[in-house]
Structure formats: structure tokens, C-alpha cells
Amino acid sequence: MKTISAHNLTGPSRKSQGTLRRILKNPTLLGGIIMLAILVLLAILIPVISPYDPSAQDLRAFLQPPSAEHWLGTDQLGRDLFTRLIYAARTDLTIMVLAEIIPFCTGVFLGMLAGYYGKWIDNIISLVTDTFVAFPFYLIVIIVAFASGAGQRGIFITFMLVGWIVFARVTRGVTVSLRQQEWVASAQTLGLSGIRIMFRHILPNVLPQAVVVLMTDMVGLLVAIVTLGYLGIGIAPPTPDWGTMISDGQSFITTAWWLSAMPGLAVVYTGIALSLVGDGLADLWRRR
Amino acid sequence: MSMNPILEVEALTLSSRANPKLVHNVSFSIGKGETLGLVGESGSGKSLTLRAILGLLPQGIEQTGGQIKSSVSSAMVFQDPRGSLDPLCPVVKQLAEVISYRQGLSRRASRQAALELLEVLGLPLSLRQKDRYPSQLSGGQCQRVVIALALACKPGILLCDEPTTALDVTVQEQIIETISALQQELGFAMVFVTHNLAVASAMCSRLCVMRQGQIVEQGDTLSLLQAPQDAYTQMLINSVLPVPVLEGGEQR
Amino acid sequence: MSQGLHIQDLTVRYDGVTALDRIQLNIEEHTTLGLVGESGSGKSTLARVVAGLIVPDEGIISLGEEPLTKKRSRAQRKKIQMIFQNPDASLNPRLSIRQLLSEALLFHGIVRRSGLEQRCLELLARVQIDGSALDRYPHEFSGGQRQRIAIARALSVEPELLIADEPTSALDVSVQLSVLELFASLKQELNLTMLFISHDMGVIHAISDTVAVMRHGQLVEINSKERFFARPDTAYGYQLLSAVPKMPAGTYSRRDTP
Numbered sequence: 001m002k003t004i005s006a007h008n009l010t011g012p013s014r015k016s017q018g019t020l021r022r023i024l025k026n027p028t029l030l031g032g033i034i035m036l037a038i039l040v041l042l043a044i045l046i047p048v049i050s051p052y053d054p055s056a057q058d059l060r061a062f063l064q065p066p067s068a069e070h071w072l073g074t075d076q077l078g079r080d081l082f083t084r085l086i087y088a089a090r091t092d093l094t095i096m097v098l099a100e101i102i103p104f105c106t107g108v109f110l111g112m113l114a115g116y117y118g119k120w121i122d123n124i125i126s127l128v129t130d131t132f133v134a135f136p137f138y139l140i141v142i143i144v145a146f147a148s149g150a151g152q153r154g155i156f157i158t159f160m161l162v163g164w165i166v167f168a169r170v171t172r173g174v175t176v177s178l179r180q181q182e183w184v185a186s187a188q189t190l191g192l193s194g195i196r197i198m199f200r201h202i203l204p205n206v207l208p209q210a211v212v213v214l215m216t217d218m219v220g221l222l223v224a225i226v227t228l229g230y231l232g233i234g235i236a237p238p239t240p241d242w243g244t245m246i247s248d249g250q251s252f253i254t255t256a257w258w259l260s261a262m263p264g265l266a267v268v269y270t271g272i273a274l275s276l277v278g279d280g281l282a283d284l285w286r287r288r
Numbered sequence: 289m290s291m292n293p294i295l296e297v298e299a300l301t302l303s304s305r306a307n308p309k310l311v312h313n314v315s316f317s318i319g320k321g322e323t324l325g326l327v328g329e330s331g332s333g334k335s336l337t338l339r340a341i342l343g344l345l346p347q348g349i350e351q352t353g354g355q356i357k358s359s360v361s362s363a364m365v366f367q368d369p370r371g372s373l374d375p376l377c378p379v380v381k382q383l384a385e386v387i388s389y390r391q392g393l394s395r396r397a398s399r400q401a402a403l404e405l406l407e408v409l410g411l412p413l414s415l416r417q418k419d420r421y422p423s424q425l426s427g428g429q430c431q432r433v434v435i436a437l438a439l440a441c442k443p444g445i446l447l448c449d450e451p452t453t454a455l456d457v458t459v460q461e462q463i464i465e466t467i468s469a470l471q472q473e474l475g476f477a478m479v480f481v482t483h484n485l486a487v488a489s490a491m492c493s494r495l496c497v498m499r500q501g502q503i504v505e506q507g508d509t510l511s512l513l514q515a516p517q518d519a520y521t522q523m524l525i526n527s528v529l530p531v532p533v534l535e536g537g538e539q540r
Numbered sequence: 541m542s543q544g545l546h547i548q549d550l551t552v553r554y555d556g557v558t559a560l561d562r563i564q565l566n567i568e569e570h571t572t573l574g575l576v577g578e579s580g581s582g583k584s585t586l587a588r589v590v591a592g593l594i595v596p597d598e599g600i601i602s603l604g605e606e607p608l609t610k611k612r613s614r615a616q617r618k619k620i621q622m623i624f625q626n627p628d629a630s631l632n633p634r635l636s637i638r639q640l641l642s643e644a645l646l647f648h649g650i651v652r653r654s655g656l657e658q659r660c661l662e663l664l665a666r667v668q669i670d671g672s673a674l675d676r677y678p679h680e681f682s683g684g685q686r687q688r689i690a691i692a693r694a695l696s697v698e699p700e701l702l703i704a705d706e707p708t709s710a711l712d713v714s715v716q717l718s719v720l721e722l723f724a725s726l727k728q729e730l731n732l733t734m735l736f737i738s739h740d741m742g743v744i745h746a747i748s749d750t751v752a753v754m755r756h757g758q759l760v761e762i763n764s765k766e767r768f769f770a771r772p773d774t775a776y777g778y779q780l781l782s783a784v785p786k787m788p789a790g791t792y793s794r795r796d797t798p
Binding site (some may be wrong): 459461487489510527535 | 717743746769771778781782786788792
């Protein structure tokens with residue numbers, strides 16, 4: 001029942017201006033972006049901010065409580081906790097992003113393929129996704145981690161195997177509903193090729209949904225990386241990582257609780273930031 | 289104009305944050321058994337006015353002026369018959385629930401009343417005997433059930449929001465006949481919202497032409513259609529595409 | 541019988557249900573066939589089959605001399621374009637009008653990049669939309685304007701046959717009238733053959749040369765417009781026409797209306 005008038009709109013750059021204004025008006029998204037930006041900036045600038053080396057031991061100054069010198073205190077080997085925490089963010093966030101890129105692209109592509117072409121392509125892709133969904137994720141991670149040896153490789157391999165599934169499922173669903181839209185039929189009657197319709201017409205419409213899923217999926221992946229580190233089959237020391245830090249600090253939980261609590265809080269902080277961005281983006285795109 | 293109106297809308301104004309004049313200064317009244325048509329194009333505020341009378345404004349829209357005075361209860365028939373029914377509940381049961389709630393009858397008595405009402409509305413026996421779900425009914429049959437639901441409330445005023453727009457012409461004709469016959473029999477008043485002037489002329493004794501939230505012209509149906517004063521009304525009438533009269537009149 | 545659209549024995553079945561039952565239909569070149577029928581009669585299915593969006597189970601469709609193959613070539617697709625019912629869904633919401641109009645022009649190599657802007661503006665002018673629309677997005681336009689843009693896009697590939705599936709049903713009556721006028725003038729100027737689908741007898745009367753009636757997947761009547769609206773051959777055609785609600789006698793009419 002809305003009438004939209006196009007008469008009093010001016011200027012070709014309306015769209016980009018509008019996007020910025022809408023981000024500023026969206027507190028959820030803005031909050032998430034600011035939180036993420038702080039973390040990323042710290043991770044980039046940590047060599048400048050902190051005089052300490054993340055793996056330099058100083059046995060005279062072990063298990064110190066937070067102070068002006070050591071903002072979050074030191075661990076059992078006298079290493080500065082704040083410095084290690086931020087270096088760990090470097091490791092964990094990098095793995096998180098790198099391990100998502102390829103699954104995201106393949107998942108979105110396969111999902112579009114299944115949703116757009118349907119028939120046997122859809123049957124095969126759906127069969128694979130449904131089968132993988134039946135396996136508990138952590139079971140696969142642990143098997144692969146043991147098979148490929150501890151370290152980042154296990155995470156990458158596991159995610160290549162199963163990470164694309166969630167994107168494929170979501171993209172397939174959206175594509176199936178978009179396929180009914182009349183503008184897809186009109187692109188077909190214009191004689192455009194299937195690949196062109198997929199990438200030029202369907203992709204821009206599924207991307208928003210897929211990116212929202214990407215944000216929540218990243219939180220899950222981050223928790224997985226940290227869990228593996230905690231179990232000792234993730235990132236190998238001395239590379240700083242939140243999971244190993246939590247597990248190392250566990251023995252001192254009564255005397256130096258911050259050793260485990262701080263990396264834990266860092267995971268929560270990142271998780272909240274990513275979720276806020278995801279929710280905010282979903283909100284932004286829903287209102288269009 | 290009737291002596292003692294059963295519904296009076298006075299200077300009704302509806303606003304949302306973006307548009308303070310979604311409906312502006314709309315006034316009309318209806319007497320017992322009378323049918324008033326609200327006609328206009330999309331965005332004219334005709335459906336909102338109807339929802340305001342029912343007391344069911346969509347979120348974010350508020351009544352900011354005027355008043356609605358009504359001495360009787362009202363019930364509504366919506367445009368999309370399938371959307372107004374619970375798809376997971378058999379239609380007879382849905383109707384019986386409304387009757388038992390509204391009229392305080394026992395389960396058995398309300399089921400009996402429901403079956404009688406569906407018979408009045410001309411639903412075939414086969415659909416009444418077995419418990420059918422809305423998806424097993426045609427659009428026209430669903431709309432009959434929806435009208436039965438509205439009538440189960442024994443309304444003094446039946447509010448109709450484009451009740452025939454989603455239906456085929458032949459079904460539309462039947463539904464119009466059914467509503468008219470029921471009105472004769474039960475004597476309820478109606479507010480009938482439609483964008484189709486021909487349907488409005490068949491149903492309504494008086495018309496209000498709405499545009500951008502305001503009534504631009506109102507009056508007796510025939511005189512309004514024959515001698516419209518407002519330019520917008522004239523334009524609306526001129527936009528109706530004529531269908532020639534069949535040879536041999538309306539027999540056969 | 542040389543030019544125009546010819547349909548022979550066209551049959552489409554969906555899981556046992558016959559959606560189209562041996563349809564025989566010819567549309568002469570440069571004429572408009574109005575296709576009427578109630579919901580579920582198969583008229584939209586017929587349109588989509590002709591447009592190549594649904595592959596028929598049996599039957600032959602030919603445009604001019606050339607029978608259309610089951611898997612249509614690009615050149616065959618270009619010749620038949622379709623306008624859809626829902627103005628909210630007829631244009632991809634994420635592409636600008638410029639992108640929407642130029643896409644097929646470039647894809648089929650109809651114009652060079654240098655002539656692109658000029659051609660887009662010509663297309664918009666054809667459907668009476670201002671050139672400033674080029675850098676806007678579909679949601680900035682009203683339903684009627686969006687239908688006009690969809691028409692411009694369909695015309696960009698210079699089709700011979702234009703199929704319109706209830707293109708004005710979702711529009712207000714006053715807008716409907718102007719879009720119908722646009723169809724009529726385009727048909728004149730571009731020598732189009734049209735298959736125009738509507739459930740609204742008034743619309744069919746305004747636009748068609750010939751009327752075809754469908755019911756339960758079958759074509760029950762084909763007749764000239766004048767004859768159909770005066771003396772339909774079938775009882776069903778008569779039933780459809782007599783069910784149309786009429787304006788009361790003596791209704792106001794502007795003297796200059798045709």
C-alpha cells in the first residue's frame with residue numbers, strides 16, 4: 001500500500017551516501033564494527049604499543065598481578081599477558097578469516113548451482129550436505145586434527161571439508177526462492193546464459209544472507225580454534241593462542257585467575273563483535 | 289442519510305511517523321442495514337480507515353484525531369481468503385470455535401450451529417460432512433467460510449476489505465450475490481472497501497471516493513456515478529474499461 | 541499462415557495433471573491475441589511455454605517459418621519477450637536501471653559501448669520514462685513506472701512477439717489505462733505481434749484483435765473480438781462475460797472518450 005515517488009530524488013551518488021548514513025543510524029552494526037576495529041587495530045599495532053616480546057620469558061617476574069607495567073599481569077613464565085593476548089588475536093583471527101574464505105566461496109557457488117539448476121545437480125549437492133550435517137562437527141575436527149597432526153593444518157583441512165556446507169544450504173534456499181521471481185524469468189527470456197544470471201542477478205541478492213551467516217559461522221569457527229588449542233591439538237606453542245593460554249592458566253586459577261579469564265573474555269568479546277556485525281547487517285539489508 | 293446512525297466516523301485522522309496524514313479528516317456515517325462503499329486507488333487510506341473502525345491498526349500507525357462512535361459490534365472479511373484461515377485446522381472446527389467463544393454454546397451445539405451457518409452460505413454438503421482443511425477448498429469456498437466466521441460474531445456491521453478482488457469473475461458474482469442476500473436476511477450494515485467501481489455500484493447505496501487519505505467526494509451511488517463533481521472521481525470513472533453489452537440481453 | 545505464431549498440439553503435464561491439453565493456436569503477424577480464463581485455466585503456463593521458460597511435453601511452436609527447438613538458441617529467445625504480472629518482482633532490485641537496460645544490449649552485441657547510453661535513453665523515451673531514471677534503482681519507482689521499465693528492457697532486444705501476462709493486474713485503474721495505451725502504441729510503432737493475457741474482460745476488450753478463452757487447460761473458444769463480446773460461441777464464454785460487474789446505466793462519461 002506504499003507509493004514510492006521517484007520524482008524528487010536527485011543525484012547518482014545517492015546510494016553510497018545512503019549506505020553510510022544507514023550504517024551510522026544502526027547502533028548494532030556500528031557497535032560491532034567499532035569493537036572489531038579496536039581489536040584489529042590493536043593486533044596490527046601491538047609491536048608498537050607493547051615493549052614486550054610475546055614469547056620472551058622473564059622468570060623473575062612470573063605470575064604478577066595486573067599493574068602499570070604489565071596491564072594484565074604476567075603468566076607462569078613471566079611473559080606479559082596483554083601482549084600475548086593481542087598476539088594470540090593475530091593468530092586466531094588470521095586463521096579464522098583464512099579458513100572461511102574458500103569454504104564461503106565454494107559454498108555460495110555450489111548453493112547457487114543447486115538452487116538455480118535444480119534436478120540432478122541439486123540432488124547430488126543436497127545429498128552431500130545432508131550427509132555431512134549428520135556428522136557432529138567436532139568429531140570431524142578431532143579426527144582430522146589427529147590424522148594431520150596438531151597445528152593449523154587440521155583446522156584448514158576440516159574447514160575445507162565441512163565449512164562450505166552451511167553456506168551451500170543457505171544459498172540454495174535463497175536461490176530456490178529467487179528463482180521463482182519474475183526478473184529471473186525475464187533474464188532467461190532475454191537469452192542470457194545461466195552462469196551470467198547466477199553471477200550477475202542472483203549473487204547480489206544472496207550475498208547479504210550469506211554474509212550474515214558468515215559472521216555467525218566465524219564465531220563458531222573461532223570457538224572451534226580455541227577449543228582445539230585448549231585440548232592441545234590446535235595451534236602448537238609457543239605461538240600464542242587463546243585456547244592454549246586458557247589451558248595453561250588453568251593450573252593457577254585460584255592464585256592468578258586472570259590468566260585464564262582474560263583469553264576467555266577475549267573470545268567472548270570477539271564473538272559479540274562478530275554477532276553484532278551479523279545482526280546489524282541483517283537488519284540493514286532487511287530494511288531495504 | 290439515515291436518522292439514527294449505528295456507526296459514525298468523525299474527522300478521523302490516522303498518522304504514522306513518516307506520514308502524519310495517512311488518513312485525514314475522514315467523516316461518514318451509516319444507518320442500520322445500509323451499505324457504504326469506500327472506493328479509491330492503492331494508498332488512498334481506504335483499508336486503513338476500515339481497520340481503524342475494527343480497532344486493528346497496523347503497528348506504527350495511530351489515531352491522532354477524530355472519533356469513531358459505534359453502537360454495534362463489527363466483524364471483518366479480508367481480501368485473501370486463504371490467508372484468513374488457519375491452514376492446520378478443519379474449517380468446520382474453526383467456525384465452531386468462534387461460535388462457542390462468541391455465543392457461549394457447548395461444543396456440540398456450536399458445531400451444529402457452524403454446520404447450519406455453512407449451509408446458509410451455500411457450501412456443498414460434502415464439504416460440511418467431512419472435516420476439510422482450507423487447502424482442500426477453492427478460493428471462493430474459503431471466502432464463504434471467512435464470511436461465515438465474520439457472521440458468527442453476529443455483527444451489526446460487516447467490514448469488507450476487497451472481499452472479491454482475489455477471486456475469478458464468476459465466483460465474484462456468486463459471492464456478491466451471497467453477501468447481498470445475507471444482508472437482506474440478517475439486516476447488518478456494511479462498509480465495503482474496493483477499487484472496483486462496478487462492484488461498488490452493485491453493492492453499495494452510498495459511496496465515498498478517497499484519495500491520499502481524504503474523502504474527495506461522497507454521495508448516493510447512482511448520482512455520484514452519473515454526475516461526479518470532483519475531477520478525480522471523473523478520472524476514476526473514466527478509467528473503468530467498458531465491456532460491451534451482450535447481444536440478446538441477460539437471458540439464456 | 542507464413543508469419544506470426546503457430547502452436548500445434550501443445551501439451552504440458554505436471555505430475556500426472558494435464559496443465560495444457562493439445563492447444564492449437566495461431567496468432568497472425570502484427571495482431572494481438574487476448575487470452576482469457578479463470579485462475580488455474582493454464583493461460584500463464586501457455587505464456588511461459590511460448591516464452592521458452594517451460595519445455596512442453598508435446599507439440600510444436602513456430603514463429604514465422606521457423607519451428608522453435610526444445611532448447612532455444614539465443615537468437616530464438618531474443619525474438620520472444622515477456623512482461624510479467626508483478627511490478628515488484630519484474631526487475632532485479634539490486635541493479636540500476638542503466639545496468640538492467642544495457643545488459644542484454646551488450647550481451648547480444650546489439651550496440652557498441654559508445655552508443656549504449658544513447659540507446660538506453662531511446663528505450664526509456666519509448667516507454668515515456670525520463671532519462672534521469674538511468675542511475676536509479678527499481679524500488680525508487682512506482683508500480684506503473686516499473687512495468688514501463690520492464691517493457692523497455694524487453695524491447696531492447698527487438699523482439700517480434702511480445703507476451704504480456706496480466707501486466708496491469710497489480711496496477712491502479714488509472715495507471716492501468718496508461719500502460720494499456722503504451723502497449724497499443726508500441727504495437728503500432730514496432731509492428732509487434734502480441735499475446736496478451738488477462739482475467740479482466742475490460743482489459744481484453746481494450747487491447748485485443750482476437751480473443752481466445754481457456755478453461756481447465758483447454759482452448760475452448762477462439763473468436764474475433766467483436767464477435768466474442770457480442771455473441772460468444774460457447775456457453776462458457778457467455779458465462780464469463782455475463783459475470784462481469786457492470787457500471788450502472790447512465791454513468792458519467794467524458795464526451796471525448798473513444
